[in-house]
Amino acid sequence: MTSTPLKVGLLLDGFDVPLWTLKMIENIQSSDYAKIELVIVNDNDIEAKEENKTLVQKITRNKGRIGYLTVRKTLEVMYDKLIERNTYLANAEETQSCAALLQNAVTIKVKTTRKTWSDYFNDQDLQEISQHSPDILIRCGFGILRGDILNAAKYGIWSYHHGDNVVNRGGPAGFWESMDSWPETGSILQILSEDLDNGKVLYRSFSCTDTMSVADNKSNYYWKTLSFVTRKMQELHKVGEKEFFAKVDHENRHPAFYSQRLYTQPTNAELARLTFKKIGEKIAHLFKNKFVLEQWILMFHLKEEFSSSLWRYKQIIPPKDRFWADPHIIYRDNKYYIYIEEYLYSTEKGHISLITMDSEGNYSDPEVIISEDYHLSYPFVFEHEGATYMVPESMDNKTVDLYECTEFPGKWEFKMSLLKDINAVDATLFQHNGKWWMFANVVEHESMSSFDELCIFSSDSLLSTDWTPHPLNPVISDCKIARPAGKLFVEDGRIYRPSQNCSKRYGYGFNINEVTVLDENNYSEELVSSVTPDWDKKIVATHTFNREGKLHIIDAIRQRKK
Numbered sequence: 001m002t003s004t005p006l007k008v009g010l011l012l013d014g015f016d017v018p019l020w021t022l023k024m025i026e027n028i029q030s031s032d033y034a035k036i037e038l039v040i041v042n043d044n045d046i047e048a049k050e051e052n053k054t055l056v057q058k059i060t061r062n063k064g065r066i067g068y069l070t071v072r073k074t075l076e077v078m079y080d081k082l083i084e085r086n087t088y089l090a091n092a093e094e095t096q097s098c099a100a101l102l103q104n105a106v107t108i109k110v111k112t113t114r115k116t117w118s119d120y121f122n123d124q125d126l127q128e129i130s131q132h133s134p135d136i137l138i139r140c141g142f143g144i145l146r147g148d149i150l151n152a153a154k155y156g157i158w159s160y161h162h163g164d165n166v167v168n169r170g171g172p173a174g175f176w177e178s179m180d181s182w183p184e185t186g187s188i189l190q191i192l193s194e195d196l197d198n199g200k201v202l203y204r205s206f207s208c209t210d211t212m213s214v215a216d217n218k219s220n221y222y223w224k225t226l227s228f229v230t231r232k233m234q235e236l237h238k239v240g241e242k243e244f245f246a247k248v249d250h251e252n253r254h255p256a257f258y259s260q261r262l263y264t265q266p267t268n269a270e271l272a273r274l275t276f277k278k279i280g281e282k283i284a285h286l287f288k289n290k291f292v293l294e295q296w297i298l299m300f301h302l303k304e305e306f307s308s309s310l311w312r313y314k315q316i317i318p319p320k321d322r323f324w325a326d327p328h329i330i331y332r333d334n335k336y337y338i339y340i341e342e343y344l345y346s347t348e349k350g351h352i353s354l355i356t357m358d359s360e361g362n363y364s365d366p367e368v369i370i371s372e373d374y375h376l377s378y379p380f381v382f383e384h385e386g387a388t389y390m391v392p393e394s395m396d397n398k399t400v401d402l403y404e405c406t407e408f409p410g411k412w413e414f415k416m417s418l419l420k421d422i423n424a425v426d427a428t429l430f431q432h433n434g435k436w437w438m439f440a441n442v443v444e445h446e447s448m449s450s451f452d453e454l455c456i457f458s459s460d461s462l463l464s465t466d467w468t469p470h471p472l473n474p475v476i477s478d479c480k481i482a483r484p485a486g487k488l489f490v491e492d493g494r495i496y497r498p499s500q501n502c503s504k505r506y507g508y509g510f511n512i513n514e515v516t517v518l519d520e521n522n523y524s525e526e527l528v529s530s531v532t533p534d535w536d537k538k539i540v541a542t543h544t545f546n547r548e549g550k551l552h553i554i555d556a557i558r559q560r561k562k
Contacts, residue, residue, distance in 0.1 A: 009038035013141035092222035507543030
C-alpha cells in the first residue's frame, strides 16, 4: 500500500456530463486514495458544426434520408407513447456541469484524428499528456480509442462497457437487452486495448433487465456501475500494483471467443420488429395484470432426509387479499414455528406473522406478531445463548434491526439496531469461527436495484453496533446469485448459502451455494444447485428456502384468476 493518492486523468467530451458520471467524479475527488489531476477534453467540433446548420441546410443535407428518418421517428414515438410511458428511476443520463469539481485539475484540449469510429491522438498531445504522468485515465468521452493513447497512463485507460462483453459488444447501451427481453443486462469495467470491448476486465456485474423501459434499464446500471471505478482504485491503492494486477491477470487468464454479432444502432426494420414485439408484450402484460393474480404462497415437505423433489411439496395458499412469503423456522417441543412476511394488498405494507405446524403437517392460521409503520419482511429468526432473536428486513426504515422474543413464540420486542443509515435487504446472520457474519444485499443509490450486490459484515458479538464491512464488498455483484434466500446451513461439514436468482424477474428462482472461503479478508462460494419454477405450470417464481428438523419449506408465486 502507498500513501500517495493515485493520479487520475479524465477523458471528456466536455464539462457537461451525465449525473452518474458527475457522482463518480465526486466520489473520486472526496477519496483519500485518488485525485483527478488532469482533464483531457475532446475539442473536435464536428457536432458543433452540425448544430449550427439551419433547418433548411439540415433538410437539404439529409433529403435522401427523409423517408428513413420519418419512419424512425414514428417508431420512436410509438415506443415512447405506448410502452415507455412512465419511468421510475432517477434519470442517470441527465447532464450537469462538473467544472467546479475539476477546477484544480490541469485541462488539455485535444483534436483527434477520426478514422471511422476511432479516435487517434497526435504526437504533440500525447507528449503533453505524458508530462503529467497519470496513473489512470478514465474514458468518459471520445470515440473508440486506438493508438499510443492506450499506453499514456501507467495502469492504462479504464473504460466502461455497459453490456456483457461475452454476449454483447457494441451498443447502444442497454437497448438490445431491454428491447429483445434478455433476462439480464451485464456491465464491465475494462482496461482498453486495440481489440474493441475485449480489454482486461477489472469488474463484471449483472442486473435484471427492465424489459418495459430502456431508460430505466440504463439508469439502474449507470447508478450501479459508477462505483466500479472507485472500488477498483481503492483496491489498487490498498494492495499495491503487484498484487492487484496479479489478481486481474488471474481473472482474465482464459482465452475467450466472441461469437455474437457486433451490435449497432438498429435499422428501421429491426426497430419496427422490436417495437411491435414490445407492444405485444405490453398488451399481454396489461391483460395478465387485469385477470391474473400472481400471489406468493408457501410450500412444504416433511422428510428426515434432504427433500429436493419440489413437486412433492404441499401448498399453503393464502386468501386473495394478501400473500405469504419469506418463511423462516424455529423447531421446539416437536412443533414448527414458521415466521413469514404477510403482505396485505390493501395497505401495500408487510408485517411479520406466525404459523404453527405440528409434526404431521397440520398448521394454524397466521397470527400477526410484529407490525411497524414501515414495511417488514424476511423474518430471519434464530436462537443464541438461550434467547430467540429475529432480524426482519426493514429497509424502509434504513436500518438492520434486532428483535428479541420475550414470550415464545408470539411476543417480541425491539432490541437494538445493528446497522443504521443503510439500505439493506434480507439480512442473514451466521456464526462461524468465533465471529458473527451478516450477509445482506446493499443498495448504494436509491435508483439502483436491490437484486445485485451482496455485502458481508462481521462482528465479534451479536449485540453490537460495530459491524465491520468486508474489504471485498460487494463480494458478489450478480443478480443471478447475490441476494440471500434463507438461513445458511451446514451439511456434511460444508457450509451452504441459499441465494435468489433474479435474472428474469424478482425472485425467479433460488440457488444453493457452497461457501468455500469466509474470513476477514476473503470470501468465495461455488454454485452447486439451481432451482427454477418448472415443476408446476401455475408456479412462476420461488425465492426462499429453509429447513429445520424434518420441515423443508419454500415460497412460490402461484398464478390464480382474480
